[in-house]
Amino acid sequence: MTLADGAYSIWAPGAGTYVLIASVAHRDPQVATLAVGSRPLDFNVRLAGSSRLAGTVRDQEGKPVPGAVLALTDARGEVVATSTTDADGAYAFSGVAPGAYTLAVSAGSHRPAAVPTEVTATGRTRCDVELRPGTRIRGTVRVRDGLPLTDARVTLLDAAGNVVGTTITGDDGAYAFADLTGGQYTVIATGYPPVADTVTVNGADEEGRDLWLAHEE
Structure with a gap:
């Protein structure tokens, strides 16, 4: 029998030759x-969990999300396993020790998700994940003659005025x-005197949100 510290x-x-079990x-x-x-002879033994965590990642319409990246973290926040979904949106982790975990899932064009799950001591624990679509806002910054403007700084603010992202x-x-x-956002472009445009997102991509910059006359 091992001691409290596993020794x-x-x-x-x-x-001679022996078999250690x-x-x-x-x-x-x-x-x-x-x-x-x-x-x-010093010999350390590592015992993996016998439980299995499996499930399917789908979008809000119930369609499988292939190629989604999954990371399983324990109660201390350490990543214990990673995986990706197959063509059917399915994933599986084997050799997982029983306990509480958080399953983080991300995929292109979707909002990331973090789902808590409790892996049971025996058998297979199932955890299905639904990803919500990620809306996109994009456009072009131009000067008055219609030419695109290079190296303009574009900042996106949410309805509370928090910076969501910045790009050049x-x-x-x-x-x-x-x-x-979904929600209301403000797009601010600087490089010349700054301009701002308010955008309301309702689940669909906002295309062609062009911003026009010019020196004051």
């Missing part, structure tokens, strides 16, 4: 072949903010 000590009758409830047993000589336009003057929830 163990076994006396071998003599030099370590087992405990709710974890997969481990078997190791050891060659014992005239000196003490490229050679095409384009900007974009993705994975947004």
Whole structure:
């Protein structure tokens, strides 16, 4: 039997080859072949959990979300396993120790989600996740003659005035903010005297929100 700190000590009758078997409830047993000589042998054993966590990631319409990235974190916030969903939106974690976890899921064009789950001691725990769509606002910053403006700073504020994101336009003057929830936003472009535009998002992408900058006449 191991001690409270997991330490163990076994006396071998003599030099030779032995089979060490370590087992405990709710974890997969481990078997190791050891060659014992005239000196003490240090050998650490790691026992993985025998439980399994599985489920499906779907969107709000019930369609599977393939390629979603999943991270399983324990109560201390440490990542214990990662995975991605298959073509059917399914995922599975094997060898999970019983306990409380948080399953974080992210996928393109969707809002990330973090779902608490409790993995049982035996068998399989199921945790299905629904991802909400992430709305996008994008457009082009232009000067008065219609040419795109490079290196313009574009800031997105939510209805409370909090900064949601900031970006710099490229050679095409384009900007974009993705994975947004519904609500009212304010887009501010600077580089010349700043301009602002209010946008209300209702679940659909906002395209062509062009901003026009120019020096004051």
